[in-house]
Amino acid sequence: MSSKESWGSRVGLVxxxxxxxxGLGNFLRFPAQAINNGGGAFIIPYLVCFLLMxxxxxxxxxxxxxxxxxxxxxxxxxxxxxxAPKKQKLWKYVGVFGIFTNLAVAAYYCYLESWTLSYMWHxxxxxxQGQTREQVGNFFNEYVALGSSEPIVFWILCLALNTxxxxxxxxxxxxxxxxxxxxxxxxxxxxxxxxxxxxxAGEAGAINDGTVGLNFLWTPKFESIWDFKVWLxxxxxxxxxxxxxxGSIQCYASYLRSRDDVALNAMSAGWxxxxxEVCLGGAILIPIAVGYLGIEQVQQMVAGGxxxxxxxxxxxxxFQQWGPVLAALAGVAWxxxxxxxxxxxxxxxxxxxxxxxQDEFGWKRQASAWTFGLxxxxxxxxTVLFYNYGVFGEYDYWAGTVSLVVFAMLEIILFAWxxxxxxxxxxxxRGADIRVPVIFKFIIKYxxxxxxxxxxxxxxxxxxxxxxxxxxxxxxxxxxxxxAASDAATVERLNTQLLYINGxxxxxxxxxxxxxxxxxxxxxxxxxxxxx
Amino acid sequence: xxxxxxxxxxxxxxxxxxxxxxxxxxxxxxxxxxAVDEDEANFPRGx
Numbered sequence: 080m081s082s083k084e085s086w087g088s089r090v091g092l093v094x095x096x097x098x099x100x101x102g103l104g105n106f107l108r109f110p111a112q113a114i115n116n117g118g119g120a121f122i123i124p125y126l127v128c129f130l131l132m133x134x135x136x137x138x139x140x141x142x143x144x145x146x147x148x149x150x151x152x153x154x155x156x157x158x159x160x161x162x163a164p165k166k167q168k169l170w171k172y173v174g175v176f177g178i179f180t181n182l183a184v185a186a187y188y189c190y191l192e193s194w195t196l197s198y199m200w201h202x203x204x205x206x207x208q209g210q211t212r213e214q215v216g217n218f219f220n221e222y223v224a225l226g227s228s229e230p231i232v233f234w235i236l237c238l239a240l241n242t243x244x245x246x247x248x249x250x251x252x253x254x255x256x257x258x259x260x261x262x263x264x265x266x267x268x269x270x271x272x273x274x275x276x277x278x279x280a281g282e283a284g285a286i287n288d289g290t291v292g293l294n295f296l297w298t299p300k301f302e303s304i305w306d307f308k309v310w311l312x313x314x315x316x317x318x319x320x321x322x323x324x325x326g327s328i329q330c331y332a333s334y335l336r337s338r339d340d341v342a343l344n345a346m347s348a349g350w351x352x353x354x355x356e357v358c359l360g361g362a363i364l365i366p367i368a369v370g371y372l373g374i375e376q377v378q379q380m381v382a383g384g385x386x387x388x389x390x391x392x393x394x395x396x397x398f399q400q401w402g403p404v405l406a407a408l409a410g411v412a413w414x415x416x417x418x419x420x421x422x423x424x425x426x427x428x429x430x431x432x433x434x435x436x437q438d439e440f441g442w443k444r445q446a447s448a449w450t451f452g453l454x455x456x457x458x459x460x461x462t463v464l465f466y467n468y469g470v471f472g473e474y475d476y477w478a479g480t481v482s483l484v485v486f487a488m489l490e491i492i493l494f495a496w497x498x499x500x501x502x503x504x505x506x507x508x509r510g511a512d513i514r515v516p517v518i519f520k521f522i523i524k525y526x527x528x529x530x531x532x533x534x535x536x537x538x539x540x541x542x543x544x545x546x547x548x549x550x551x552x553x554x555x556x557x558x559x560x561x562x563a564a565s566d567a568a569t570v571e572r573l574n575t576q577l578l579y580i581n582g583x584x585x586x587x588x589x590x591x592x593x594x595x596x597x598x599x600x601x602x603x604x605x606x607x608x609x610x611x
Numbered sequence: 612x613x614x615x616x617x618x619x620x621x622x623x624x625x626x627x628x629x630x631x632x633x634x635x636x637x638x639x640x641x642x643x644x645x646a647v648d649e650d651e652a653n654f655p656r657g658x
Contacts, residue, residue: 089638089643090638093635118616119615119616119619119620119623126623290612293612293616293620294616297616297617297619298616299615299616299619340641343634343637344638346634347631347634347638350627350630350631350634350635351631351635353627353631354627354628354631357623357624357627358624358627358628512637512641513634513637
């Protein structure tokens, strides 16, 4: 997006920002996290973390973006560079995260998005009619095992759609998609929530009322509030649901004018995400699943912290109990809302990459959009071809989890401590259409950094955390167990998986290094042009 | 539903719907800044 780009309307901007935040996790991750971390009591640490970490990061990223935009910068390397003192040249390389994360996450996210498109098609065409629950579950396993060319076709279609929308620019593409996608997402969500909550035991094969599932999700276990792990889970959920720490918010906000409001816009977009997550996300998956499977089974299925299996491998079967017409409608609504949630996020991932190419190398919008599409295709191929070897999971872990936390931690230190909280506060409140409580000045400087550092340290040293993951502790334990059981086939499979996992890590490091080199080249060009 | 679950669910949903609706209503009803802005001269977009 060039500096000539701008948002067509404020509503479009807020919907695009909300769309950036709203993703599959709103519907698949939040309910599982709530169930595993205190049920209804989870909402307490969740909302506290939203106020102390989520909103502050939104204020920071929106205002960083607008600040950078006034200097002609639309991607984080040089947005951070413009905020740091001249002598501190390394901040632009911290900004590399804001391009790397978007590219690496888009690489696997677009594939995920294509599944929702494919499942929409299969819902309309009645593919799941007459299938057993096992058959519906196996449909997914066979799909990702690439038994046919269909996954590739849908993936390329999805990539092409993303790229085409991006090539139409900010107001003509991204904003238009958000103005269509977000309202449809909400309408589909309300339809499914009403259907789920009004399920009646004994009708259409349901064994429980929909309210049993709601009861299961919302019954509070208040003792969980004293558990640090629950707070860590709440902080993690808030973090990932708002899409902070990615660099996409800064990019979107960089197309604001210097006196445009960020405070009210950030609040509105942030709370809209919460509406989708808490109100819709909390009323679809669990009521429907518990309605048909019972509490115990659902509890087992979400024990890993995600409702992914439920969402893709079980729900299509459950919808079939409603008759062919309602099943098709429900399938289109469910996978449709997941698709809109996905595409509004993936479009946000494309804009910082395009912004960087356009700002720093003078590329035209079309060329940068199609280059983004090509990069996502190339980088995404390993996640598609080697899905069952753990490549998808590796990308998600390093780019979609660790990278976000590291960047958010560093950017808030820059904003509050190096750029300075006085200047930062002036940025947040300039042009503000609401009065931002002055307590946030204290929270942004002292509280949010502590929370982020705690989240980072927690994920570094905890069992199964970053250090354990780097050392491949889990796989080595599995290999040792297989060797002890003289299971040569499993040992071989796991060793192969290890190869792919380490290979994908090297690839991600190479991508990061390449972007850092491009930032270096861009700095040289700026030097020649007499820019900072 | 048991009463604690119902209360928590209603409170959370009402809070989120209310606050979301309020801020979105503010977005819809707040007038945009002036089109001609002296800041544009001082901070032209595009650097």
